[in-house]
Structure formats: structure tokens, C-alpha cells
Ligand SMILES: NC(=O)C1=CN([C@@H]2O[C@H](COP(=O)(O)OP(=O)(O)OC[C@H]3O[C@@H](n4cnc5c(N)ncnc54)[C@H](OP(=O)(O)O)[C@@H]3O)[C@@H](O)[C@H]2O)C=CC1
């Protein structure tokens with residue numbers, strides 16, 4: 345069993361912990377928080393040993409009825425691999441600890457590519473992660489872009505990608521985030537970080553991205569245009585998407601034309617937390633104009649899509665499962681991911 349520690353039990357960390365704990369070849373040996381609170385109670389409920397960043401705060405946890413297993417440094421020593429899901433920018437400061445104990449570590453998309461020196465996406469470069477000490481799972485939007493671009497590029501060849509990300513303002517629990525009443529250009533400059541981030545995984549792809557933030561919490565929405573090297577038909581692209589286990593297809597017959605209805609759908613499907621791990625591609629939006637000009641809208645659930653990628657990244661770095669197809673299949677089966685159709 346691969347012993348996994350989750351350093352930072354928040355939006356991403358708590359999902360990674362649940363996804364890891366249902367894998368047949370992995371176990372959670374600990375999760376960490378800086379302060380007591382609702383998520384720490386959930387960790388206790390799930391039976392995850394709780395470690396804390398500042399052991400001087402142990403009394404506050406004990407007072408709140410939360411048993412403390414030790415410090416983050418102690419947790420790291422017990423792990424084979426650490427998933428660092430601390431807030432963006434914080435994880436960088438933990439690298440020295442992972443190096444000190446010669447542990448493997450995975451950071452999430454809030455950290456720079458250079459920190460790990462390798463950026464990961466299961467569908468694109470699983471084999472390059474095998475046996476590595478450090479990796480970074482690219483951000484949620486970049487993950488969604490990589491999945492669809494890689495698929496289309498491998499069959500038709502992609503000459504150029506242009507994509508605009510309409511980003512959610514904050515996660516549903518992030519009460520201090522906004523905007524409340526604005527469309528914020530974020531960034532105002534072009535490209536946004538997503539294009540260069542895609543190139544950190546797929547270096548040969550020519551891509552320009554732009555992004556804005558809107559007052560919603562549920563999901564991001566992408567508008568993507570790919571100029572293809574070879575002609576395609578809408579039907580061919582739909583068939584390819586249907587055969588990809590992490591690309592969902594939202595058919596016209598569902599009546600779903602928004603992130604809100606999509607979230608309701610995944611909740612009704614009794615997915616944990618209503619998570620949409622796969623891209624939500626709107627079948628009706630998919631158009632191929634003049635034979636080589638592909639357009640589509642896709643919804644990306646920011647809290648969920650990187651979770652299954654992180655599980656595959658753990659498996660690749662541990663080194664026993666050698667192919668992406670095998671790992672993706674194990675991960676999907678364990679969490680209950682059958683892409684929506
Ligand atoms: N949320 C999202 O939509 C996505 C986030 N990401 C990336 O994932 C990473 C995590 O983001 P997210 O889950 O949203 O962050 P959250 O703020 O939701 O969670 C971060 C967690 O880390 C804990 N924490 C903070 N500082 C430390 C520390 N020094 N040591 C240990 N634990 C600490 C916090 O605990 P406490 O509350 O007790 O302080 C909290 O539980 C970031 O890199 C982010 O960019 C990637 C894709 C999507």
C-alpha cells in the first residue's frame with residue numbers, strides 16, 4: 345500500500361483524501377490543518393489522523409475535542425508520498441521538509457511549474473511521472489484544457505488553440521471571495537497563465553488563452569476554438585469524446601445548458617459532494633466549421649477535476665503501475681467515475 349499524507353485538508357485536500365482512501369493500493373496516513381474547524385471535524389469523522397502545522401496550537405485542537413496525532417513534520421516522516429494541497433504559494437515553503445526526509449511530493453496548480461520541475465496530466469504525460477520525486481498537478485482549468493487538446497491533437501493534429509476561461513469567483517464555501525457584481529478581467533493581460541501552463545504539459549501546442557472572473561461559485565466555463573491540421577467532422581469528435589473516460593458529454597436531451605443544472609445533475613447522481621471529475625462538454629456547442637475549425641463549450645468543476653489526476657500522479661510516482669490507461673481505470677473504478685453521456 346502506498347502511504348499518502350495530505351498536507352492541507354481544504355477544498356482539494358479533503359477530496360484527495362477521500363479519493364485516495366478508496367483506492368485498492370493506497371492508504372491515508374494523515375491529513376493536516378492549521379486551525380480547528382468544520383473540516384477538522386470531518387477528518388476526525390472519516391478516521392484520518394490529524395496533524396497540525398504549528399504544534400504550539402495543539403491545545404486549541406484538544407479543547408475543540410480534536411485529537412492531534414502530531415506535527416506536519418512527523419506526518420511527513422510516516423508517508424511514502426505527500427500531496428501538498430496547502431493554499432497557493434504556501435506549498436513552496438514545504439519543499440525543504442520533503443527534501444530533508446527524501447519524500448516524494450505533489451503540489452497543486454497554485455504553485456509554479458519550476459517548484460517541481462514537472463507538470464502532470466494523466467492523459468498527457470503519465471509515463472514521464474514514473475518514479476519522480478516531485479510533480480505538480482496543473483490547475484483545474486489547465487487540466488480541462490489538456491484533456492481535450494491532447495485528444496484532438498493526437499487524432500487530427502492541432503495547429504492553434506484559442507480559449508477563453510470564464511472563471512468562478514470562489515469556491516462555494518469561500519465566503520470572503522468575490523466579485524459580487526462585476527465581470528473582472530483576470531488577468532487583464534493576454535495570455536492568462538493557462539496557455540503557458542498547457543505548454544508545461546504539452547510543449548508543442550500553440551495556444552493563446554484569456555480569462556475573466558464572474559460572480560458564481562459552482563464551476564468554470566471554457567469557450568475553446570481549435571484550428572486543426574486535418575479535417576474532422578462533428579460526429580467523429582463526438583465519438584472520440586465518448587471513448588474518453590474523463591471527457592463527459594452533455595447531450596441536448598438532458599436539457600442542461602448551464603453550470604447550475606449540471607451541478608444539480610451530478611448531485612442527483614449521488615456523486616460525492618456532487619463532484620464532476622470529468623470535463624462537461626456541451627454536445628450541442630460542438631461545431632466543426634470549414635472542416636478544420638473546431639469550437640466547443642465545456643464546464644470544469646474546479647473542486648473536482650484535479651482530484652482524480654492527483655491520484656494517478658501518486659500512482660505514477662510510486663512506480664508500480666506503468667501505464668496511464670491502467671491507472672486511470674483503477675482510479676475511476678474506485679471513486680465511481682463513469683463519465684456522463
Ligand atoms: N479550490 C480550487 O478550485 C482549486 C485549487 N487548486 C489548488 O489546490 C491547492 C489548494 O487549494 P484549496 O484546496 O482551494 O485551498 P484551501 O484554502 O481550500 O485549503 C487549504 C488547506 O491547507 C491548510 N493549510 C494552510 N496553511 C497550511 C500549512 N502551512 N500547513 C498545513 N496546512 C495548511 C488549510 O488549513 P486551515 O484552514 O486549518 O488553515 C486548508 O485546510 C492550491 O494550490 C490551489 O491553487 C487547484 C485546482 C482547483
Ligand SMILES: O=C(OP(=O)(O)O)[C@H](O)COP(=O)(O)O
Nearest residue numbers: 432453483484485486511513646
Ligand atoms: O486552479 C484554479 O483555477 P485556474 O485554473 O484558473 O488557476 C482553481 O479554480 C483555483 O483558482 P483560485 O486561485 O481562483 O482559487
